[in-house]
Amino acid sequence: MSVSIDPSTPHYGHEDSYFVPNPSRWPLLTSLAATIVVAGLAMWFNAIAGGLIVTVLGLLWLFGCMYGWWRDVIGETASGSYKVWEDISFRWGMTLFIISEVMFFAAFFGALFYARGVSVPDLATETSRLIWPGFEATWPTMGPFRQVDFETIPAFGIPLLNTLVLLLSGVTITIAHWALQLNKRAALNIWLAATVVLGIIFLALQAGEYLHAYADLNLRLDSGIYGSTFFLLTGFHGLHVTIGTLSLIVILIRCMNGHFSPARHFGFEAVAWYWHFVDVVWLGLFIIVYWL
Numbered sequence: 001m002s003v004s005i006d007p008s009t010p011h012y013g014h015e016d017s018y019f020v021p022n023p024s025r026w027p028l029l030t031s032l033a034a035t036i037v038v039a040g041l042a043m044w045f046n047a048i049a050g051g052l053i054v055t056v057l058g059l060l061w062l063f064g065c066m067y068g069w070w071r072d073v074i075g076e077t078a079s080g081s082y083k084v085w086e087d088i089s090f091r092w093g094m095t096l097f098i099i100s101e102v103m104f105f106a107a108f109f110g111a112l113f114y115a116r117g118v119s120v121p122d123l124a125t126e127t128s129r130l131i132w133p134g135f136e137a138t139w140p141t142m143g144p145f146r147q148v149d150f151e152t153i154p155a156f157g158i159p160l161l162n163t164l165v166l167l168l169s170g171v172t173i174t175i176a177h178w179a180l181q182l183n184k185r186a187a188l189n190i191w192l193a194a195t196v197v198l199g200i201i202f203l204a205l206q207a208g209e210y211l212h213a214y215a216d217l218n219l220r221l222d223s224g225i226y227g228s229t230f231f232l233l234t235g236f237h238g239l240h241v242t243i244g245t246l247s248l249i250v251i252l253i254r255c256m257n258g259h260f261s262p263a264r265h266f267g268f269e270a271v272a273w274y275w276h277f278v279d280v281v282w283l284g285l286f287i288i289v290y291w292l
Contacts (some may be wrong), residue, residue: 018086019076019082024069026072029061029065030062030066033058033061033065036058037062038058040052040053040056040057040058041055042205050080061108074254074259077259077267089148098277101240101277104236105236105237105281106192108232108236109233109288120143124137136221139227140152142224142225142226146224147217147278148223150217150219151216151217152219153212153213153217158206158208160286162206162282163283165201165205167279169195169199169279170279172191172192172194177272180268188255189252196245196248196252199245199275200245203238203245206238206241230289234289237281237282237285239276244271244274244278247274248275251271
């Protein structure tokens with residue numbers, strides 16, 4: 001990310017035109033990389049030889065695409081291609097993207113609500129007892145098919161600590177935004193770096209939580225309806241935190257190189273919006289998945 005930009009440069013193209021970039025190879029290459037990652041994970045989870053290697057190769061390809069795509073977009077910014085109309089479309093695009101992410105998590109929360117509030121009670125009715133005798137409508141449960149003892153993760157342990165970490169990261173990125181608006185570059189870099197560190201701490205704590213669940217609590221992805229919904233919701237949230245942390249690192253590098261100005265910094269704002277969305281989703285996870 002060695003592109004240089006002068007944040008005081010007033011030139012952002014002609015206001016009566018809209019910048020349309022040349023056809024890009026990155027969408028196709030990134031889609032292929034993501035397909036390889038998913039295929040590798042499917043092989044790995046099903047104990048097919050070479051699954052881990054395919055996953056790692058797909059991730060390396062994916063990271064390479066991310067670097068190249070970011071480099072090209074930063075270059076377009078530095079060239080002054082983006083102006084008022086592009087800024088408006090970027091904001092609408094990011095807004096619609098976050099709405100789609102809300103729907104993504106709503107589907108998994110909906111699955112959890114349906115299983116907990118409809119399916120499990122229905123399996124304990126008098127009619128269902130003829131098929132599943134002895135099944136009780138209690139939560140958490142693996143379901144009636146197979147009963148194996150497992151323990152849940154207490155809410156007021158690592159989950160609570162991670163909640164505090166993410167809430168604090170929401171504060172630090174907000175302070176960094178204020179510093180950028182006031183053109184205080186040193187404070188901007190410090191508070192943004194603090195946000196990156198907090199994101200890494202969250203991921204490290206969640207990784208430790210997963211290891212503890214598998215090794216000590218017998219809580220696994222195949223632990224029935226509770227295990228599947230728990231790991232799908234928390235795992236996809238962890239993936240979003242990973243993406244957000246990588247994006248924050250890129251923005252931090254750009255800030256350290258003098259990119260963005262108090263008037264023009266949507267790249268920073270987009271990542272901040274995404275990070276606040278991740279914070280809100282975690283609050284829902286903490287209350288609904290861990291606590292209740």
